[in-house]
Amino acid sequence: MFAAYDAVVARYANDPGPAVCLKVAQTLIGKAHTLDNFGRFDEADAAFDAAVARYGDASDPALRDLVAASWSTRAWRERSWGGPWRRSQSMTMSWRVTPTIPSRDSA
Numbered sequence: 001m002f003a004a005y006d007a008v009v010a011r012y013a014n015d016p017g018p019a020v021c022l023k024v025a026q027t028l029i030g031k032a033h034t035l036d037n038f039g040r041f042d043e044a045d046a047a048f049d050a051a052v053a054r055y056g057d058a059s060d061p062a063l064r065d066l067v068a069a070s071w072s073t074r075a076w077r078e079r080s081w082g083g084p085w086r087r088s089q090s091m092t093m094s095w096r097v098t099p100t101i102p103s104r105d106s107a
Helices: 002-012 018-037 041-055 061-080 089-102
Strands: none
Touching: 002 018, 018 041, 018 061, 041 061
């Protein structure tokens, strides 16, 4: 089952097109959620981290929003399950992802 996720990422990961990048990010995040549902939490974290590492600095707003939401999901899961909350990672990702969320003043 996970080979299909990996095949999509391997085939399209280097395509710079925004639509393709969005699909690759969705694939990585889908893999993370599936792994999470199977209780394979370390592998799920790795998939979430791969999406953030690859697309955390993307210029496309839809892609940034997707990555920010996935990071939020990962953080919520860690906190709610009592997992180790990696403060240094959360601070780094806050800095990388927060500017992508528009403020109420700019809307």
